[in-house]
Amino acid sequence: MPPNSEETVLCEKEDHEKLVAPQAATRKHELAIVPISLFTYWHVAGLYGLYLIFAEAKWQTVVFTLFTYNAGILGITAGSHRLWAHKTYKAKRPLETLLMVFHSLTSQNTVRHWARDHRFHHKYSDTDADPHNATRGFFYSHVGWLLVKKHPEVLRRSKTIDMSDIYNNPVLRFQKNYGLPVITLFAYVLPALIPMYCWEETLNNAWHINLLRIIANLHASCLVNSAAHAFGNKPYDKHIAATQISTLSFITLGECFHNYHHVFPWDYRTAELGNNWLNMTTLFIDFFAWVGWAYDLKTASDGMVEARAKRTGDGTNLWGWGDEDLGRGEKGGEEVFYGWGDRDMKDTSGVRVYSQE
Ligand SMILES: [Zn+2]
Numbered sequence: 001m002p003p004n005s006e007e008t009v010l011c012e013k014e015d016h017e018k019l020v021a022p023q024a025a026t027r028k029h030e031l032a033i034v035p036i037s038l039f040t041y042w043h044v045a046g047l048y049g050l051y052l053i054f055a056e057a058k059w060q061t062v063v064f065t066l067f068t069y070n071a072g073i074l075g076i077t078a079g080s081h082r083l084w085a086h087k088t089y090k091a092k093r094p095l096e097t098l099l100m101v102f103h104s105l106t107s108q109n110t111v112r113h114w115a116r117d118h119r120f121h122h123k124y125s126d127t128d129a130d131p132h133n134a135t136r137g138f139f140y141s142h143v144g145w146l147l148v149k150k151h152p153e154v155l156r157r158s159k160t161i162d163m164s165d166i167y168n169n170p171v172l173r174f175q176k177n178y179g180l181p182v183i184t185l186f187a188y189v190l191p192a193l194i195p196m197y198c199w200e201e202t203l204n205n206a207w208h209i210n211l212l213r214i215i216a217n218l219h220a221s222c223l224v225n226s227a228a229h230a231f232g233n234k235p236y237d238k239h240i241a242a243t244q245i246s247t248l249s250f251i252t253l254g255e256c257f258h259n260y261h262h263v264f265p266w267d268y269r270t271a272e273l274g275n276n277w278l279n280m281t282t283l284f285i286d287f288f289a290w291v292g293w294a295y296d297l298k299t300a301s302d303g304m305v306e307a308r309a310k311r312t313g314d315g316t317n318l319w320g321w322g323d324e325d326l327g328r329g330e331k332g333g334e335e336v337f338y339g340w341g342d343r344d345m346k347d348t349s350g351v352r353v354y355s356q357e
């Protein structure tokens with residue numbers, strides 16, 4: 001074992017029974033008091049922040065908040081989601097550091113927590129081993145799951161997903177080791193101090209408007225788990241709950257092509273070609289590929305996407321190809337893996353890799 005690495009023992013053989021989605025056994029929820037108190041404060045303070053934006057905030061504070069909102073979303077989408085949870089591309093240390101800081105802005109725990117929950121979400125979608133099991137309804141999959149103790153099924157399967165890449169990443173290990181000061185500094189202290197010292201905003205305005213930004217970041221991320229597992233169409237696999245809601249991609253910077261994403265979780269675009277104008281995260285990654293800090297960008301070829309849509313899609317024709325057979329797929333959702341590098345991902349033919357180092 002290399003120095004500082006952590007034990008990440010995987011079950012060689014998964015001896016857990018197979019969970020077939022949609023599944024949710026009857027459960028008595030145990031409330032988590034600290035998150036409930038924190039969420040209540042965030043929301044009350046954030047609503048006051050919304051009032052302050054219109055009543056007395058300086059315009060520079062509003063522009064700065066838009067910047068921190070988008071940086072926070074990119075920390076989640078380009079960082080914890082596409083880079084770390086799914087390994088859809090690789091990043092050099094400066095980009096990893098930038099994304100870790102952007103992620104910390106959101107106060108959504110550490111990347112290690114985020115990526116772990118997310119790998120479980122993909123591996124066991126819409127069952128009790130999915131941390132935000134959408135089978136339990138919109139509220140549970142949106143924020144309800146954060147307000148109760150974790151489902152025992154998630155804990156019971158904790159050794160079924162390899163987290164060694166995350167646990168042994170030095171940037172993420174730093175964020176984990178200094179989690180409280182790092183997140184406090186980037187999510188709360190700097191966003192309050194910068195407006196005060198750079199354009200003489202009041203502490204009251206800066207603090208409360210920043211809390212509004214934090215809950216906006218939270219709800220944007222949560223909509224992918226709730227709305228994009230409830231409403232919309234399913235062009236790529238009609239047998240799974242994940243859906244496409246293109247319009248939500250405006251506020252999530254390209255994360256709501258979710259039916260596509262669950263079928264091809266290792267694709268760095270998380271969307272089919274042709275949607276880049278809604279997919280700012282893809283443009284962000286493309287920019288850093290051009291700079292040279294992002295490389296090994298993986299995408300599905302058009303043929304691979306078209307074949308899958310014909311086989312298991314719901315008939316929604318997004319690209320305009322001849323769709324006589326669309327919607328006649330047999331059973332779908334059979335290739336379940338969390339992303340690139342998962343030992344369950346057997347077939348990599350049709351994968352295209354850009355910007356190799
Ligand atoms: Zn999902």
Ligand SMILES: [Zn+2]
Nearest residue numbers: 081118261265
């Ligand atoms: Zn994902």
